[in-house]
Amino acid sequence: MDQGSAAGTGGTFISLSDTEQRCYSGLYALCQPDSSGKLAAGKVAELFRASQLPAETLHQVTEVCGAKRLGYFGCGQFYVALKLMAAAQAGLPVRLESVAGELPLPLFIGITNELEMRYPNHPSTNESQPHILGSLTGSAPRPPADRPVLRHPDTSTDKQEAWSPPRSPGISPPRSPSAYRSYPYGAQRNGTDTLLAYDGKVAGCPSVPQENSSPSHYSLKLQPEQPVITRVASVERLVERAEMDYSDDPWRITEEQHEYYTNQFRSLQPDLSALIMGTVAKNFFTKSKLPIPELSHIWELSDVDKDGALTFPEFCTAFHLIVARKNGYTLPETLPATLRPGFVEPGVVPAPPSEEMGSVDLQMTSRPGVTSKQDTRDESRKPEEFSPKRIPDPHEKPIQHVSTLKPDSPQELDANMKSRTRPRSYSSTSIDDAMKKVEEPPTPPPRPQKTHSRASSLDLNKLFQQSAQGAKSGWLPRPPALPPRPPATQIFSFLPGSEKSSQKAVQQANFADFSKFREEQESSVRGGLSTEDLAPPKLDSTLRHQGHAPQKPVRRKLHPESQSATPPSAAPYSAATLTKSTQRPPPKQKREIQMAIRKNRETNAVLTRLNSELQQQLKVVHRERVTLESQLELLRPVAST
Amino acid sequence: FLICVAIRANYPLYIRSVPTQGELKFHYTVHTSLDVVEEKISGVGKALADQRELYLGLLYPTEDYKVYGYVTNSKVKFVIVVDSSNTSLRDNEIRSMFRKLHNSFTDVMCNPFYNPGDPIQSKAFDSIVSTMMVQAC
Numbered sequence: 001m002d003q004g005s006a007a008g009t010g011g012t013f014i015s016l017s018d019t020e021q022r023c024y025s026g027l028y029a030l031c032q033p034d035s036s037g038k039l040a041a042g043k044v045a046e047l048f049r050a051s052q053l054p055a056e057t058l059h060q061v062t063e064v065c066g067a068k069r070l071g072y073f074g075c076g077q078f079y080v081a082l083k084l085m086a087a088a089q090a091g092l093p094v095r096l097e098s099v100a101g102e103l104p105l106p107l108f109i110g111i112t113n114e115l116e117m118r119y120p121n122h123p124s125t126n127e128s129q130p131h132i133l134g135s136l137t138g139s140a141p142r143p144p145a146d147r148p149v150l151r152h153p154d155t156s157t158d159k160q161e162a163w164s165p166p167r168s169p170g171i172s173p174p175r176s177p178s179a180y181r182s183y184p185y186g187a188q189r190n191g192t193d194t195l196l197a198y199d200g201k202v203a204g205c206p207s208v209p210q211e212n213s214s215p216s217h218y219s220l221k222l223q224p225e226q227p228v229i230t231r232v233a234s235v236e237r238l239v240e241r242a243e244m245d246y247s248d249d250p251w252r253i254t255e256e257q258h259e260y261y262t263n264q265f266r267s268l269q270p271d272l273s274a275l276i277m278g279t280v281a282k283n284f285f286t287k288s289k290l291p292i293p294e295l296s297h298i299w300e301l302s303d304v305d306k307d308g309a310l311t312f313p314e315f316c317t318a319f320h321l322i323v324a325r326k327n328g329y330t331l332p333e334t335l336p337a338t339l340r341p342g343f344v345e346p347g348v349v350p351a352p353p354s355e356e357m358g359s360v361d362l363q364m365t366s367r368p369g370v371t372s373k374q375d376t377r378d379e380s381r382k383p384e385e386f387s388p389k390r391i392p393d394p395h396e397k398p399i400q401h402v403s404t405l406k407p408d409s410p411q412e413l414d415a416n417m418k419s420r421t422r423p424r425s426y427s428s429t430s431i432d433d434a435m436k437k438v439e440e441p442p443t444p445p446p447r448p449q450k451t452h453s454r455a456s457s458l459d460l461n462k463l464f465q466q467s468a469q470g471a472k473s474g475w476l477p478r479p480p481a482l483p484p485r486p487p488a489t490q491i492f493s494f495l496p497g498s499e500k501s502s503q504k505a506v507q508q509a510n511f512a513d514f515s516k517f518r519e520e521q522e523s524s525v526r527g528g529l530s531t532e533d534l535a536p537p538k539l540d541s542t543l544r545h546q547g548h549a550p551q552k553p554v555r556r557k558l559h560p561e562s563q564s565a566t567p568p569s570a571a572p573y574s575a576a577t578l579t580k581s582t583q584r585p586p587p588k589q590k591r592e593i594q595m596a597i598r599k600n601r602e603t604n605a606v607l608t609r610l611n612s613e614l615q616q617q618l619k620v621v622h623r624e625r626v627t628l629e630s631q632l633e634l635l636r637p638v639a640s641t
Numbered sequence: 642f643l644i645c646v647a648i649r650a651n652y653p654l655y656i657r658s659v660p661t662q663g664e665l666k667f668h669y670t671v672h673t674s675l676d677v678v679e680e681k682i683s684g685v686g687k688a689l690a691d692q693r694e695l696y697l698g699l700l701y702p703t704e705d706y707k708v709y710g711y712v713t714n715s716k717v718k719f720v721i722v723v724d725s726s727n728t729s730l731r732d733n734e735i736r737s738m739f740r741k742l743h744n745s746f747t748d749v750m751c752n753p754f755y756n757p758g759d760p761i762q763s764k765a766f767d768s769i770v771s772t773m774m775v776q777a778c
Contacts, residue, residue: 278753293762296754300765308751333764 024079031078039073044081051085061085250329251336253320261316275309281318288322294331298322301335643774644722645738646671647746647761654717655761659774671720674708678718681710711739717746723777738773745769 031043048058065073065080073081087093253261262272268284269276276284285295302318303310310318317339325331644658644667653671658664711719719742721735745766749755752763 278751282753292754296752296762297764299752299754300748300763303751306748306751308753 020083024082027082028075028078031073039078041073044073044078048081048085051089053085053088057088058085061088250324251320251332252338253316257320257323258316261319262312264319265312265315272312275307275311276315278308278310281310281315285318285322288326290322290325294325295322297331298325301331302339304335304340643724643777644671644720645742645770645774646718646720646722647742648675648718648720649716649758651675654759655766655770657767657770657774658722667722670706670708670722674710674720674722675718677708678710678712678720682712682716709735709739711743713743713746719743719746734777738777741769741773 027047028039031039031047048061051058053061061081061084064084065077264284265272265276268280281299282295285298286292288295290298298318298321301321302314304314304317305311317335320339321331644656644664646653646657647655648671653668656664656668656671658667707723709721709723711721713719719739721738723735745763746761749761749763749766750757755761755763
């Protein structure tokens with residue numbers, strides 16, 4: 001039979017539906033294919049016998065599918081054979097034409113026990129789901145041959161594991177969030193081969209009608225529970241009921257699930273009629289370890305009233321979506337009808353809209369329905385950020401189109417303020433920090449010991465020395481070139497602040513003079529200070545003008561300094577200042593010290609700048625020198641010749 | 642041609658254009674229009690929160706297309722670039738488009754899983770924008 005041979009080459013032109021694919025691949029795996037893909041003849045024979053077809057039909061099937069000709073059952077032949085058997089069981093003649101149409105899955109009796117022996121813990125619950133639910137992930141057509149064999153041990157162990165978790169929720173809803181993940185985990189094993197094999201193999205109860213695949217699956221599902229002895233009947237029934245619900249609609253929340261969700265809600269928010277805040281819900285759902293975009297999508301689907309918080313039905317919806325997603329269902333684009341808050345609590349919200357209806361009109365219709373619910377929760381919403389803004393929202397929206405944005409804008413303002421204040425606060429804190437840093441240096445240094453010195457000049461000297469030493473930590477160290485002066489002149493030297501060592505003495509004299517002046521005559525001190533202040537900038541400017549011999553400008557500058565210094569000649573004034581300074585209280589000295597410190601800092605800055613500039617000049621000069629030398633080298637042989 | 646952009650702090654959170662070719666030119670246009678938006682909002686000295694102020698109107702018409710701007714109270718800017726040949730779009734329609742954009746944007750913001758400053762990946766937002774653009778073109 002040419003057709004048979006053609007069909008036998010892999011069934012390329014026979015289309016298999018998803019369910020059939022899975023079932024057949026499971027059966028195929030069951031028949032223990034060897035490395036080349038041939039099925040063990042004994043297993044195949046068993047399978048065929050289990051189909052309860054008369055022997056001649058089986059012979060026909062074998063012939064049609066091409067196995068007889070080939071002598072073995074390859075993948076293609078096997079599939080065709082299965083289809084033919086299904087056709088035969090449905091009463092159609094064993095022909096290839098009958099295979100072309102839609103057929104129920106073939107039923108096999110008696111293989112069940114065998115399977116059970118091999119995989120003792122079968123979850124009987126879930127096989128139906130993958131078949132019934134169209135929108136499944138990973139329900140790609142099963143490639144035959146190699147993988148099923150490998151998958152069997154995995155899935156068997158998985159099933160064994162997965163079976164116990166569904167059992168526990170069957171008995172009592174698990175409390176921990178980790179448990180909720182595993183709860184329906186066993187409940188849906190999308191495309192596991194053993195399950196599929198199960199589907200095909202389940203003992204067909206003669207009493208069960210087999211009009212189409214769906215009821216047959218219900219019946220199939222019921223069957224394995226009978227031979228499975230280890231199950232408690234009540235629990236089975238409970239799980240079965242769960243299966244029934246599941247099999248109806250994966251987006252329907254079952255009783256136990258609802259109970260579980262309620263408990264979870266209570267753990268977050270004791271009052272069932274209150275709201276869960278967005279952040280709280282976020283933390284909670286993040287524990288489910290779903291990727292953030294998916295969680296975001298789930299939120300969008302479940303937060304029907306778009307208030308940034310979840311009511312109890314919204315929470316159930318979100319939870320259920322997460323559970324479904326964890327079990328491998330793709331998230332729908334829109335909220336299924338059974339998950340709408342209106343469905344779960346029919347008395348509360350009439351006909352809430354779907355998520356994609358963003359138009360104002362539709363929202364308007366939903367708002368009146370939702371406002372009642374919202375109004376009752378006003379108190380609980382008050383402390384929440386987003387919702388108060390939403391409450392004016394429904395009221396205003398029905399009024400005018402133009403004004404709808406008003407409540408949105410404060411809400412968005414609020415929503416964005418949180419985010420905007422973050423960058424703003426960062427910037428402000430950075431500015432503040434910068435300000436603080438600027439302010440910090442001017443804090444007064446540790447005060448020198450307060451010693452009253454009203455007596456002799458010796459005490460005063462000691463005092464000055466002490467203060468000088470106390471405040472000297474930040475100052476430049478005295479250069480070694482300057483020998484210690486006699487006590488009379490030590491007063492002069494207590495403020496070093498020198499720029500250049502060669503001019504240190506003069507400068508120190510200047511500094512000393514200025515400090516003396518400061519104590520009694522603020523104006524003259526100011527003058528002194530101003531000249532001093534001028535000195536560093538003058539130094540800089542003069543340095544910048546000329547690039548060489550930095551000593552010169554300093555010297556030049558010192559002349560005006562000395563000129564300014566000399567009119568208030570040191571000798572007569574120093575005595576006067578000394579006497580007057582004895583009468584001044586210690587804070588004057590502190591101030592003086594502070595001023596000195598500031599000055600020193602300025603000079604430090606100046607010096608560093610000077611230093612860097614000099615370094616640069618040095619580099620430039622060095623480079624020039626190198627180039628000149630190289631040129632000289634080049635020219636020398638030329639000159640020599 | 643139509644393009645809608647949501648911009649926050651001068652980088653776009655969301656750009657969508659119909660048709661999708663020649664998008665780079667639109668990106669450039671949107672960028673330059675940001676300057677105009679800044680100009681307009683900095684000029685406004687009054688406090689805030691009138692919806693009319695949010696809508697900036699026709700920013701500037703060029704030879705090929707018109708640019709409309711809209712800014713929210715949190716300085717999130719929306720820009721719509723429309724082909725000049727598309728004269729059927731009236732000012733009211735543009736306003737309504739901006740309003741829809743703003744609404745969907747607030748919905749996106751409400752989502753606690755959305756961090757402000759992330760590109761907008763919300764499918765609901767996408768669908769709203771697509772329907773809007775299909776209507777306009």
